[in-house]
Amino acid sequence: MAKTIAILAVPGVQMLDVCGPLDVFAQANVETGRHEYELKIVGTRRGHLKSSSGARLLPDEVVGDDFVALHTLLVAGAPHASSMTISNTLREWLRTVAKRSKRFGSVCTGAFILAEAGLLEKRRVTTHWSCIDELSRRYPTVTAEPDALYVRDGKLRTAAGVTAGLDLALALVEEDLGREIAMRVASQLVMFFKRPGGQLQFSRKGRAQPAGRSVLQEVQRLVAARPELDHSVASMAAHARLSPRHFARLFQAEVGVTPAVWVETARVAAARNLIETRGDAPKQLAANCGFANADVLRRTFVKHVGVTPSEYRKRFMTLARADETADQISARSVRQPRP
Numbered sequence: 001m002a003k004t005i006a007i008l009a010v011p012g013v014q015m016l017d018v019c020g021p022l023d024v025f026a027q028a029n030v031e032t033g034r035h036e037y038e039l040k041i042v043g044t045r046r047g048h049l050k051s052s053s054g055a056r057l058l059p060d061e062v063v064g065d066d067f068v069a070l071h072t073l074l075v076a077g078a079p080h081a082s083s084m085t086i087s088n089t090l091r092e093w094l095r096t097v098a099k100r101s102k103r104f105g106s107v108c109t110g111a112f113i114l115a116e117a118g119l120l121e122k123r124r125v126t127t128h129w130s131c132i133d134e135l136s137r138r139y140p141t142v143t144a145e146p147d148a149l150y151v152r153d154g155k156l157r158t159a160a161g162v163t164a165g166l167d168l169a170l171a172l173v174e175e176d177l178g179r180e181i182a183m184r185v186a187s188q189l190v191m192f193f194k195r196p197g198g199q200l201q202f203s204r205k206g207r208a209q210p211a212g213r214s215v216l217q218e219v220q221r222l223v224a225a226r227p228e229l230d231h232s233v234a235s236m237a238a239h240a241r242l243s244p245r246h247f248a249r250l251f252q253a254e255v256g257v258t259p260a261v262w263v264e265t266a267r268v269a270a271a272r273n274l275i276e277t278r279g280d281a282p283k284q285l286a287a288n289c290g291f292a293n294a295d296v297l298r299r300t301f302v303k304h305v306g307v308t309p310s311e312y313r314k315r316f317m318t319l320a321r322a323d324e325t326a327d328q329i330s331a332r333s334v335r336q337p338r339p
Contacts, residue, residue: 002035002036002037002038003036003037003038003071003072003176004037004038004040004069004070004071004072005021005022005025005037005038005039005040005070005071005072005074006039006040006041006042006061006070006072006073006074006097007021007022007040007041007042007073007074007075007076007107008042008043008044008063008073008074008075008076008094008110008113009041009042009043009044009049009051009057009059009076010044010076010078010081010084010113011044011045011049011050011078012050012051012052012078012079012080013049013051013052013057013076013077013078014051014052014076014077014078014079014108014109014162015051015052015053015055015057016162016163016165017076017077017078017107017108017110017162017165018041018051018057018076020107020162020163020165020166020169021074021107021165021166021168021169022039022041022169023166023189024166024169024170024173024185024189025037025039025169025172025173026039027185027188027189028173028176028177028181028182028185030188031181031184031185031188032177032181036176036177040060040061041057041058041059041060041061042059042060042061042062042063043057043059043061043062043063044062044063044087044090045062045063046062052078052079063089063090063093064089064093069100069101070097070100070101071101071102071103072101072102072103072104072105072172073094073097073098073101073103073104073105074104074105074106074107074110074157074165074168075094075104075105075106075107075110075111075113075114076106076107076108076110076165077106077107077108077109077110077111077112077127077128077161077162078109078110079109081108081109081110081112081113082109082112082131082134082135084112084113084116085116086113086116086117090113090117091116091117091118094113094114094117094119095117095118095119098114098117098119101155102155103155103156103157103172104119104155104156104157105156105157105158105159105168106125106127106157106158106159107159107162107164107165107168108127108128108159108160108161108162108164108165109127109128109131110127111125111126111127111135111158112127112131112135114158115135115138115139115142119156120139120141120142120156121139121141121142122141122142122143123142123143123153123154123156124143124145124151124153125142125143125144125145125151125153125156125158126144126145126146126148126149126150126151126158126159126160126199127144127158127160127161128160128161128162128199129146129160129161129199129200129202129203130161130203132144132146146199146200147198147199147200147306148160148198148199149164149167149168149195149198149199150164150167150168150171152171157171157172160198160199161199161202164199166189166191167191167192167195170182170185170186170191170193173185196307196311197306197307197311197315198306199306200304200305200306203305210224211254211255211256212250212251212254212255213250213254215240215241215242216240216250216251216254216255218239218240219236219239219240220255220262220266222239223236223262223263223266224266224269224270227263227266227267227270227288227289227290228287228288228289228290229290231259231263231290233247233248233259233260236251236259236263247259263290264300264304265304267289267290267291267300268289268300268301268304268305270288270289270290271285271289271291271297271301271309272305272312272316274288274289275309275312275313275316275317276316276317282294282297282298282309282310285297285309297309
């Protein structure tokens with residue numbers, strides 16, 4: 001029998017959180033030549049559902065309807081999902097369906113809806129990088145994985161932001177139908193079978209923002225503008241006209257991190273910016289951003305971003321810079337004499 005896959009869509013849902021996974025499962029049907037999956041959209045009320053983009057969906061079922069037991073339930077995210085108050089009807093429906101289903105989970109901020117229903121307690125999960133800290137703060141029993149594209153914990157499956165829903169759906173196809181079918185689906189949809197790196201490489205949360213009183217913000221702006229300079233506690237304290245000990249205590253209290261952590265974050269942000277817009281060699285990049293050498297840059301970059309500087313360059317160099325680099329390589333090859 002076909003496996004019934006249902007995606008719960010709340011008002012204001014992110015369209016790709018719904019349609020992306022559905023297309024992966026639909027393509028699996030095509031690749032097998034069989035009706036492996038029965039696909040449904042479940043709404044919270046009857047009638048058309050307006051998505052965050054303004055496009056409308058017409059759900060197949062509504063929460064509370066008496067329909068067949070589901071194989072998999074996924075809760076799609078929405079821009080406002082982290083601040084939603086769910087109804088008792090939806091809460092009880094989610095609990096009942098999650099218990100009866102073979103597996104359940106969420107895409108992006110749909111994790112907050114599951115958490116509100118009490119379905120994430122003492123679980124390992126992930127969600128969009130910009131919301132991961134809020135999820136951990138509001139639901140302290142939840143173990144949030146900040147770099148994961150998707151997480152499997154028992155019968156629970158959660159995906160990171162938006163397009164990670166496709167990665168999760170492909171992983172579910174592999175669970176159900178095997179590696180070969182999943183690889184054929186990925187090939188047909190022109191997507192990675194296993195996407196390299198995690199979601200930290202997409203995050204902009206690490207961009208250090210000035211905080212605290214004006215004298216501290218002045219120091220932080222100096223670090224961001226000139227990351228290559230000496231930014232020891234002593235040098236920053238001298239700039240602020242404070243003793244190193246008092247400066248370090250004040251910085252920690254008002255900014256929330258130590259001066260060293262803030263400087264490291266600012267230097268990684270500077271390196272990301274230069275990688276995206278320039279073609280600096282590793283040694284030059286390290287020097288321009290205040291790292292002792294290319295090895296220190298690499299280790300620190302991986303810790304913050306989850307991938308190496310060279311991997312990041314391949315994926316995030318701006319199109320104009322990539323075209324320029326390609327032209328330079330082409331010009332060098334033309335200048336080289338024939339053997």
